[in-house]
Structure formats: structure tokens, C-alpha cells
Amino acid sequence: MTGLGTSGGLVSPRITALAWGRMEIDGPAAGKDLVLYPGGGHPWDWAEHGTRHDPGIQPGDVRELLDRGAEVVVLGLGMHERLKVDPETLELLRASGVEVHLAETTEAVSLYNALAATRRVAGMFHSTC
Numbered sequence: 001m002t003g004l005g006t007s008g009g010l011v012s013p014r015i016t017a018l019a020w021g022r023m024e025i026d027g028p029a030a031g032k033d034l035v036l037y038p039g040g041g042h043p044w045d046w047a048e049h050g051t052r053h054d055p056g057i058q059p060g061d062v063r064e065l066l067d068r069g070a071e072v073v074v075l076g077l078g079m080h081e082r083l084k085v086d087p088e089t090l091e092l093l094r095a096s097g098v099e100v101h102l103a104e105t106t107e108a109v110s111l112y113n114a115l116a117a118t119r120r121v122a123g124m125f126h127s128t129c
Contacts, residue, residue, distance in 0.1 A: 010039030010069070012116040015109045015125070020079060023109075023127050035061075036112070037068035037122035044124055053129070056084030059092045061124060066092075070122030072099040072115055076108035082129040 013036055017024040024030045031043035046052070049060030057075060065073050073093055077083045081104050093100045101111055105125055115121040 010120075012036060012038050012112075012119075012121045012123075013041050014113050014116050018106065018109050018127060021128050023125060032128065033124075033126050035064065035122075035124050037065050037070055038120045039068065044126075053078075053082050054084050055086045057089050057124060058086055059089045062089055062093060065122035065124070066096050066098065068122060069120055070098055072101070072119050072121040074101045074103070074108050074112040074115070074121060074123035074125075076105035076112075076123065076125035076127075077102060078126040078129050079105050080129045083126045 013025040013027050015023060015025050021032050023034050025034065025036065025041055029041045029043065033044035034041055035044045049058040051058050051061055062073065075085060085102060103111060105127060108123065108125060112121055112123045
């Protein structure tokens, strides 16, 4: 899914549905866990960077968000906040100068959608535990 904003910049896709184990966005991507960024998104493959609930979201997971021009990053920690964030990941995000938000997934989705209206927001969302 790609889209241009009114200023010609890429817009972040909005999350249209969230339920335990399933998320949908404007566009073709849907899945249990999603990676979203200005101009698109795709299912999140935890195995790609060795992500597990503990130690959590890895630096390799968020590099794509930075490479795609995010100025704000929202990380959904699961419906029961069981997904952690590796401290090195937070260091990378803060060193990159992006605004970072961590929240339970329902709250993270609401925040992400609100930010998507006006900001170059990216996010990673875990839709179960």
C-alpha cells in the first residue's frame, strides 16, 4: 500500500481493524503482527531479526522504519504488554532523533492512527499477548 499526502510526501497507512491475532490496514496488508511506515507496510516476520517476547524488539526490526523516513515511531507491545523492547533498540531510535512511543497495542494503534493524519509515523504492532 502506498499513498501520497497532500504535500506530495508519503503517508502512513491507517489501521482499520484490530482484534486478537489480526490487524488490517488501508491496503492489501493484513496479519497478526504488522510493520507500517510512510508509504506502506507488511506483516512482521519476527524470525528475520531474532525477535522474541524477551529480549523483545530488536534494532534490526526498527532500522527499516528509520530508513523509510519515520519522524515518529510507535511500538505496540501486545494486548497484555508481554513484548519487550531491547534496550539497544531504544538507544538506536533515540540516537536517530525520532520521537518514540511504547504502549499496549490497542493504545498504540489509536496513537498511531491519530499521528498518521499529520506526521510521518511508523510502527510495529503485536496483536496477541
